[in-house]
Amino acid sequence: MEKNFDCGQAMAEAERCLLCHDAPCSKGCPALTNPGEFIRKLRLRNVAGAIRTVKENNILGGACGALCPTARLCEKECAATGIDRPIRIGKIQRFLVEHSWKIGFKPFAGGRFELPRPVKGKVAVIGAGPAGLACAAELAKNGCQVTVFEERAEPGGVLRYGVPGFRLSAEFLKKELEDIKALGVTFRCSQGIKGPDGAEKLLKKGFQAVFIGIGLWAPVRPPFGGKEGANVIASVRFLELYRGKPAQLRKLCGGKPVAVIGGGSVAVDCARTALRLGAEDVYLVYRRSFAQMPAEELERIEALNEGIHFLPLNQPTGYARDARGNLTGVKLVRTRLSGKDSSGRRKPSDVKGSDWVLDAGACIEAIGNKPEERSLSLGRLISADPGTGRTSKAGIFAGGDIVRGPATVVQAVADGKAAARAIMKQLAK
Ligand SMILES: Cc1cc2nc3c(=O)[nH]c(=O)nc-3n(C[C@H](O)[C@H](O)[C@H](O)COP(=O)(O)OP(=O)(O)OC[C@H]3O[C@@H](n4cnc5c(N)ncnc54)[C@H](O)[C@@H]3O)c2cc1C
Ligand code: SF4
Incomplete structure (x- = not known):
C-alpha cells in the first residue's frame, strides 16, 4: 500500500487550509465525515479530537481516506475556493486514522460510546x-x-x-x-x-x-458472449482469487500478454494486478477515448507509469482460440467517436474493415458487476x-x-x- 503522510506532512498540509467559514469541503463529503472540523482541530494540535471527528462520523475513515475519489468530492469543493491547489483531505484523513492505531488511541473507549449500555x-x-x-x-x-x-x-x-x-x-x-x-x-x-x-x-x-x-x-459479460474459462476470467473472480489464491493467477498471467476489457477503476485494478502477477505485457482495451474512461485520472496515470498499455478506441468482438480451445488473442475492431449517446458522451462506432487481433494468453473481463x-x-x-x-x-x-x-x-x-x-x-x- 502506498506510503501516506507522516505527522509533519499532515500538519504542514493542514496549515495550508484557508479555514473557510462555511467549510465547502464538508459539504462535498457524501458521508458527512466533516473535513472542515478535523482539519481545523489538527491545525490547533488537537490530534485526538481530529481522530474522534473522523471516526465518529465515518467508521471507515481510514479506507475512505485511502480510496475516495477526492478530486470529484471534498477536494473538488476545496479547489473551488480559489486556493492554489486543494488540500489533500484524503491523505490527512488517512493519516489521522493510521496515527490512532500507531499510538493506540481508541476513539470509542472512555468516551460517550462506552459499552455496555442498555440495549435499544x-x-x-x-x-x-x-x-x-x-x-x-x-x-x-x-x-x-x-x-x-x-x-x-x-x-x-x-x-x-x-x-x-x-x-x-x-x-x-x-x-x-x-x-x-x-x-x-x-x-x-x-x-x-x-x-x-x-x-x-x-x-x-x-x-x-x-x-x-x-x-x-455477478459479472456483466461482454455482448459478444464467449465462454469464461480457458484463460478468460471475470474481474470479480480474478480480484477475489488475487486476495486468496494468487498462485493460481500467476499461472494464468505469468509470462503472457494479458488483455483487460474495460475502462473503469476495476479494469485498471485488474491491469495493475496482472502486471504484479508477472504478465509480460498488459493491454487495457476500451471502446471509447482515453479521456472518456470512467477510471479516475490519477489511477490512469499511475497505471501508465507502471507500464500498462492503453488501447482506447478499440471494441472487442470475440476471442481467438487455438485448436485446443486455449486463448490466443482478443478480436478487436477500431472505433471512432461520432454523435452523442443518451449519456451525453460522444459514442463510439466501428471503423469498417479495421478488425485486428491482439495477441493475448489471458483476458480479464472488467466491464461491470450486477x-x-x-x-x-x-x-x-x-x-x-x-x-x-x-x-x-x-x-x-x-x-x-x-x-x-x-x-x-x-x-x-x-x-x-x-x-x-x-x-x-x-x-x-
Ligand atoms: C475492484 C474494485 C475496486 C474499487 N475501488 C474503489 C475505490 O478505489 N474507491 C471507491 O470509493 N470505491 C471503489 N470501488 C467501489 C466500492 O468498493 C463499492 O461501491 C462498495 O464496496 C459498495 O459497498 P457495499 O457495502 O454496498 O457492497 P460490497 O462491498 O459489495 O459488500 C457486500 C457484502 O455483502 C456480502 N453478501 C452478498 N450476498 C450476501 C448474502 N446473501 N448474505 C450475506 N452476505 C452477502 C458480500 O460477500 C459482501 O461482503 C471498487 C469496487 C471494485 C469492485
Ligand atoms: S476523503 Fe472521502 S470520506 Fe473523507 S471527506 Fe473526502 S469524500 Fe469524505
Missing part, C-alpha cells in the same frame, strides 16, 4: 461491505444489538475481496474492522442469508429491523428511499451498491449511516 433494539445487517459495516457501527454506537451476517469467510466486502492489497492492505482493513468490533458488533461470517424472503425470515426470528447491503457480485441471480434481490437492484434506505417492506432497509448500482465506498458509508438513523427512529416509536 436488535437489528440484523446482511452483508459486511462498507454499507453494512457503516450501518452496524452507527447502530451499535447508539445502543443497538447488531448482528452482521456475511456470506464470505471474512468481513469487508469489496474492501477485502475486490480492491487489491497494493491499494488497501489486509492489515489496514483488519485494524479498521477492529474499531467496529470494539463497538460490540457481532459478526456471523460464512453465513449467507438465502432466498428472496431471507430478510423477512430474520424479522420473524426476532430482529426488529434488517439492513441489506449485499453489493454486486446483482447475483440467486441473491436476496433475485438479480435486480433493490429499490429504497435515498434518504432513509427504507424499502417497500416494513422493517427492511437497504443501501450501497445493491441500491445505487456500482458506486463508491463513501456513498455506501453514507447509505449505511442514513439507514441506521431511520432504523433508530423506527425503534424509538
Whole structure:
C-alpha cells in the first residue's frame, strides 16, 4: 500500500487550509465525515479530537481516506475556493486514522460510546461491505444489538475481496474492522442469508429491523458472449482469487500478454494486478477515448507509469482460440467517436474493415458487476428511499451498491449511516 503522510506532512498540509467559514469541503463529503472540523482541530494540535471527528462520523475513515475519489468530492469543493491547489483531505484523513492505531488511541473507549449500555433494539445487517459495516457501527454506537451476517469467510466486502492489497492492505482493513468490533458488533461470517424472503425470515426470528447491503457480485459479460474459462476470467473472480489464491493467477498471467476489457477503476485494478502477477505485457482495451474512461485520472496515470498499455478506441468482438480451445488473442475492431449517446458522451462506432487481433494468453473481463441471480434481490437492484434506505417492506432497509448500482465506498458509508438513523427512529416509536 502506498506510503501516506507522516505527522509533519499532515500538519504542514493542514496549515495550508484557508479555514473557510462555511467549510465547502464538508459539504462535498457524501458521508458527512466533516473535513472542515478535523482539519481545523489538527491545525490547533488537537490530534485526538481530529481522530474522534473522523471516526465518529465515518467508521471507515481510514479506507475512505485511502480510496475516495477526492478530486470529484471534498477536494473538488476545496479547489473551488480559489486556493492554489486543494488540500489533500484524503491523505490527512488517512493519516489521522493510521496515527490512532500507531499510538493506540481508541476513539470509542472512555468516551460517550462506552459499552455496555442498555440495549435499544436488535437489528440484523446482511452483508459486511462498507454499507453494512457503516450501518452496524452507527447502530451499535447508539445502543443497538447488531448482528452482521456475511456470506464470505471474512468481513469487508469489496474492501477485502475486490480492491487489491497494493491499494488497501489486509492489515489496514483488519485494524479498521477492529474499531467496529470494539463497538460490540457481532459478526456471523460464512453465513449467507438465502432466498428472496431471507430478510423477512430474520424479522420473524426476532430482529426488529434488517439492513441489506449485499453489493454486486455477478459479472456483466461482454455482448459478444464467449465462454469464461480457458484463460478468460471475470474481474470479480480474478480480484477475489488475487486476495486468496494468487498462485493460481500467476499461472494464468505469468509470462503472457494479458488483455483487460474495460475502462473503469476495476479494469485498471485488474491491469495493475496482472502486471504484479508477472504478465509480460498488459493491454487495457476500451471502446471509447482515453479521456472518456470512467477510471479516475490519477489511477490512469499511475497505471501508465507502471507500464500498462492503453488501447482506447478499440471494441472487442470475440476471442481467438487455438485448436485446443486455449486463448490466443482478443478480436478487436477500431472505433471512432461520432454523435452523442443518451449519456451525453460522444459514442463510439466501428471503423469498417479495421478488425485486428491482439495477441493475448489471458483476458480479464472488467466491464461491470450486477446483482447475483440467486441473491436476496433475485438479480435486480433493490429499490429504497435515498434518504432513509427504507424499502417497500416494513422493517427492511437497504443501501450501497445493491441500491445505487456500482458506486463508491463513501456513498455506501453514507447509505449505511442514513439507514441506521431511520432504523433508530423506527425503534424509538
Ligand atoms: C475492484 C474494485 C475496486 C474499487 N475501488 C474503489 C475505490 O478505489 N474507491 C471507491 O470509493 N470505491 C471503489 N470501488 C467501489 C466500492 O468498493 C463499492 O461501491 C462498495 O464496496 C459498495 O459497498 P457495499 O457495502 O454496498 O457492497 P460490497 O462491498 O459489495 O459488500 C457486500 C457484502 O455483502 C456480502 N453478501 C452478498 N450476498 C450476501 C448474502 N446473501 N448474505 C450475506 N452476505 C452477502 C458480500 O460477500 C459482501 O461482503 C471498487 C469496487 C471494485 C469492485
Ligand atoms: S470520506 Fe472521502 S469524500 Fe469524505 S471527506 Fe473523507 S476523503 Fe473526502
